[in-house]
Amino acid sequence: xxxxxxxxxxxxxxxxxxxxxxxxxxxxxxxxxxxxxxxxxxxxxxxxxxxxxxxxxxxxxxxxxxxxxxxxxxxxxxxxxxxxxxxxxxxxxxxxxxxxxxxxxxxxxxxxxxxxxxxxxxxxxxxxxxxxxxxxxxxxxxxxxxxxxxxxxxxxxxxxxxxxxxxxxxxxxxxxxxxxxxxxxxxxxxxxxxxxxxxxxxxxxxxxxxxxxxxxxxxxxxxxxxxxxxxxxxxxxxxxxxxxxxxxxxxxxxxxxxxxxxxxxxxxxxxxxxxxxxxxxxxxxxxxxxxxxxxxxxxxxxxxxxxxxxxxxxxxxxxxxxxxxxxxxxxxxxxxxxxxxxxxxxxxxxxxxxxxxxxxxxxxxxxxxxxxxxxxxxxxxxxxxxxxxxxxxxxxxxxxxxxxxxxxxxxxxxxxxxxxxxxxxxxxxxxxxxxxxxxxxxxxxxxxxxxxxxxxxxxxxxxxxxxxxxxxxxxxxxxxxxxxxxxxxxxxxxxxxxxxxxxxxxxxxxxxxxxxxxxxxxxxxxxxxxxxxxxxxxxxxxx
Numbered sequence: 001x002x003x004x005x006x007x008x009x010x011x012x013x014x015x016x017x018x019x020x021x022x023x024x025x026x027x028x029x030x031x032x033x034x035x036x037x038x039x040x041x042x043x044x045x046x047x048x049x050x051x052x053x054x055x056x057x058x059x060x061x062x063x064x065x066x067x068x069x070x071x072x073x074x075x076x077x078x079x080x081x082x083x084x085x086x087x088x089x090x091x092x093x094x095x096x097x098x099x100x101x102x103x104x105x106x107x108x109x110x111x112x113x114x115x116x117x118x119x120x121x122x123x124x125x126x127x128x129x130x131x132x133x134x135x136x137x138x139x140x141x142x143x144x145x146x147x148x149x150x151x152x153x154x155x156x157x158x159x160x161x162x163x164x165x166x167x168x169x170x171x172x173x174x175x176x177x178x179x180x181x182x183x184x185x186x187x188x189x190x191x192x193x194x195x196x197x198x199x200x201x202x203x204x205x206x207x208x209x210x211x212x213x214x215x216x217x218x219x220x221x222x223x224x225x226x227x228x229x230x231x232x233x234x235x236x237x238x239x240x241x242x243x244x245x246x247x248x249x250x251x252x253x254x255x256x257x258x259x260x261x262x263x264x265x266x267x268x269x270x271x272x273x274x275x276x277x278x279x280x281x282x283x284x285x286x287x288x289x290x291x292x293x294x295x296x297x298x299x300x301x302x303x304x305x306x307x308x309x310x311x312x313x314x315x316x317x318x319x320x321x322x323x324x325x326x327x328x329x330x331x332x333x334x335x336x337x338x339x340x341x342x343x344x345x346x347x348x349x350x351x352x353x354x355x356x357x358x359x360x361x362x363x364x365x366x367x368x369x370x371x372x373x374x375x376x377x378x379x380x381x382x383x384x385x386x387x388x389x390x391x392x393x394x395x396x397x398x399x400x401x402x403x404x405x406x407x408x409x410x411x412x413x414x415x416x417x418x419x420x421x422x423x424x425x426x427x428x429x430x431x432x433x434x435x436x437x438x439x440x441x442x443x444x445x446x447x448x449x450x451x452x453x454x455x456x457x458x459x460x461x462x463x464x465x466x467x468x469x470x471x472x473x474x475x476x477x478x479x480x481x482x483x484x485x486x487x488x489x490x491x492x493x494x495x496x497x498x499x500x501x502x503x504x505x506x507x508x509x510x511x512x513x514x515x516x517x518x519x520x521x522x523x524x525x526x527x528x529x530x531x532x533x534x535x536x537x538x539x540x541x542x543x
Contacts, residue, residue: 048157049074049261051295052149055168055274056190063139063147063192064271064293065220066261067163069155072299073260075326077306078270079253079294081109082129083177086287094288097128103177106292111253111313116231119248126253132280133289137227138246139220139269146222148195149266150187153203153210161209162295166190177290185209192273221376223268224352224543227255230316239337242325242353244376246270252313259326259352260300262374300327329353340366346408351378351543356480359383363406370480371473373540377414377455379474381466381538385489385497389534391511391526394465394500401537402463410461412541417459418502422467423447426506427522436519437484438472448503455540463537468503468512470538471520484518489536491516498533500524 048070054063066076083101085094094103101108110128112135115121119137122130139147152163164170167190169183186208187201188194199217206212227246241258245268248255257267274291298305303323307315329352338344340359349362351369358369370379382401389397402410425448430439442449451467466474471487474480481487489497496516503512505522513524516533 046070046157047072047074047297047299048155049076049297050152050154050163051078051293052152052163052165052186052266053168053170053293054149054165054186054188054190054194057167059191060273060275061166061190061192062271062274062291063149063190063269065149065267065269066257066295066297067149067152067266068261068263069152070157071263073262074297075300075303075306075323076257076261076267076295076297077254078296079255080112080135080271081106081253081292081294082112082126082133082290083109083292084129084132084287084289086283086285088285091285097132098125103288103290106171106177109290109292112291113253113313114229114248114250116229116250119227119229123250132277132287134273134275134277135271136273136275137271138223139272140223140226146220146268147193148197148199148217148219150195150199150201151215151218151266152186153206153208153213153215154185155211159209161185162293165194171292177288218266219375220266221268222542224350227270230318230322233258233322234318239348239350239353241322242329243350244268244352247322249316249319251316252310254306256306256322256326258322260329262372265374303327329355346412346541346543349543351541352376354378356474356478357482357486363409365405365409368480370538373454375455376542378541378543379453379538380541382536384536385499385533386535386537387497387531387533388529389500390529391500391524393529394535397535398463398465398537401535402461405463409539409541412543413461413463414455414540414542415457415459415461416453416464416540417456418453418462418464419451421504422502423451424504424506425468425522427510427512429506430522435484436521438475439468442469442472451503453538453540455542463539465500465502465535466538468501468520471501471514481518486518487514488516488518495532498524499536500534 050067052065052067068074083103085096085103087094098110101110110125113124113126115123154161161172162170163186164184165186165188170185173183173185195217200214202214204212221244223245224243225245227248229248229250233247243259245258246255247258255270261267280287306323307320337349337354341361343361343364346362354369356369356371360367366383367380368383370381373379425445431441433440449469452469452473453464475487491497498513498515501512505511509526510522511524511526512520512522514520
C-alpha cells in the first residue's frame with residue numbers, strides 16, 4: 001500500500017486580458033477581468049506505528065515486527081535484551097548467567113549484540129546466552145509468501161503499548177517477570193502462522209485495548225534479504241542498500257528497518273523464534289529466561305534521534321550513512337539502480353528505491369517506473385508504444401504482450417481486475433487546468449475517479465491499459481509524469497506517438513488517449529490504428 005505526497009497547490013491568477021479589435025464598420029472592445037481557479041486540499045498527516053510481539057512459550061515461537069497504521073512514512077528500530085538465571089536443585093537463590101543483571105530490573109538485562117559477521121553468534125556479555133538459547137532472525141519459508149498478522153486495534157499514537165499476543169506481555173500492562181503472569185494486549189496464541197488469509201477478528205467489547213471494530217488479517221512485507229549486520233550491509237552494492245530487510249548495528253544491538261515503512265505497511269520479522277538448547281534443558285534444577293523488546297519509531301525527518309549518543313555503546317561509523325540512505329530512499333544521488341539502457345534481470349533492480357519516472361531495461365524490455373503502491377507492489381509501464389493497434393484489438397494484444405514477457409518478469413506480475421467497459425466521461429464535461437493537462441473536476445464523476453488500478457486477488461496477473469484516473473494520479477511535480485513532455489512519447493523532433501487509455505468518452509465509439517505531446521483527449525475513435533500510436537501496456541510487479 002504506496003504513501004501519498006501532498007501536491008503543492010498554487011493559486012493561478014490568469015493575466016487580465018484587454019483586447020481592442022478594429023473591425024470594418026466599427027470598434028469592438030472586450031475585457032475579461034479576474035479569471036480565477038483554486039485547487040486545494042485539506043489533509044491531516046497522522047503518524048502511527050505499533051510493535052508486534054507474538055510469543056508462545058510452549059512452541060518457542062517468537063515473532064517480532066513493526067506495523068505502520070498511520071498515513072505517513074516511518075523509520076523503525078528494535079533492540080532485544082536477554083536475561084537468564086538458574087538454580088540448582090536444593091539451592092535457595094537463582095544465579096544470573098551475566099553478573100550484575102537482575103530479573104525484576106529490565107534495564108539491567110543484557111543487550112543482544114551479535115558478531116560483526118554472524119547474527120547467530122553473540123559477543124561480549126551477550127555471548128553467555130549462546131550456550132542456552134538460539135535466536136532465529138528473519139522469516140523464510142521455501143515456496144511460501146510472507147506471513148499474516150492481525151492489525152492493531154490500538155490506534156492511539158500517544159500510547160506506547162505494544163501489540164503483544166499469546167504469552168508475550170506488554171511492559172505497560174504487566175511488569176511481572178515470573179514466567180506465568182498474563183499481559184497480552186492483542187488476539188492470538190502466539191504460535192507460528194496463527195493468522196492466515198481470510199481471518200478476521202471482532203474487537204467489540206472491546207476484547208483487547210483499542211477501537212471496537214473488526215479487522216481482517218493482513219500480510220507482512222516479504223523480506224528482500226535476511227537480516228544482517230551493518231558491516232555486511234556496507235558491503236552490499238549501492239543499489240541494494242535500501243530495501244525491505246533488517247540491519248543490526250552489532251555495536252549497539254539496535255536493529256533498523258532498511259527502508260521507510262510506508263503507510264499501511266508492516267515489516268517482515270526481525271525475530272521468528274527463540275528456542276532453548278539442549279544445554280538449557282539439561283540444567284540440573286530450574287532456570288528463568290526472558291527477552292525484552294524495545295521498539296522506537298520516528299518520522300524520516302528525525303534521523304538525528306537515532307544518531308543520539310548511546311550511554312553504553314558507540315554507534316557504528318556507517319550508521320549515519322545508513323539512516324541517510326533510508327531517509328533519501330537511496331545511498332547516492334543517482335538512485336544506485338542500473339542505467340536506463342543497462343539490460344538486467346529483475347533481481348538486479350531495487351524497485352523500492354526507484355524514483356517515479358525512472359527509465360530502466362529489464363529482461364530485454366524498457367519500462368518507465370510509475371509508482372510504489374505499497375506492500376512490495378510497484379506500477380510500471382512499457383516505455384515505448386506498440387503501434388498499429390485499434391482499441392477493439394487491445395485485449396488480444398495485451399494478452400500476447402503478457403505471454404511474450406520473460407518468465408522472470410511474469411513471475412512478478414500481480415493480479416488486477418480491469419472493468420470492461422470502464423466508466424466513461426465525455427471530453428466536454430471535463431474542465432482542464434493547463435493545456436489539457438489535468439482535470440479539475442474529475443471527482444464530479446466518482447465512478448471514473450475511482451477506476452484506479454491496484455492489486456486485486458480476485459483478478460488475474462495481466463498487462464493492462466491505464467485509466468484516465470490512473471494517468472491523473474500519476475501526473476504532476478514529483479510524480480511519474482511531471483510535465484506534458486514526460487507524459488507523452490516523443491520519438492524524435494518530427495514524430496510523437498499517442499497511446500490509448502481504457503476510459504471511454506461519453507459518446508459511443510470514442511476513447512480517451514494521451515497524445516504524443518502529453519495532452520489528453522476524449523475524442524479518439526476506437527477504430528483508429530496507425531503507425532503514430534496505439535498500445536502502452538502497464539504492469540504491477542511485486543518485489
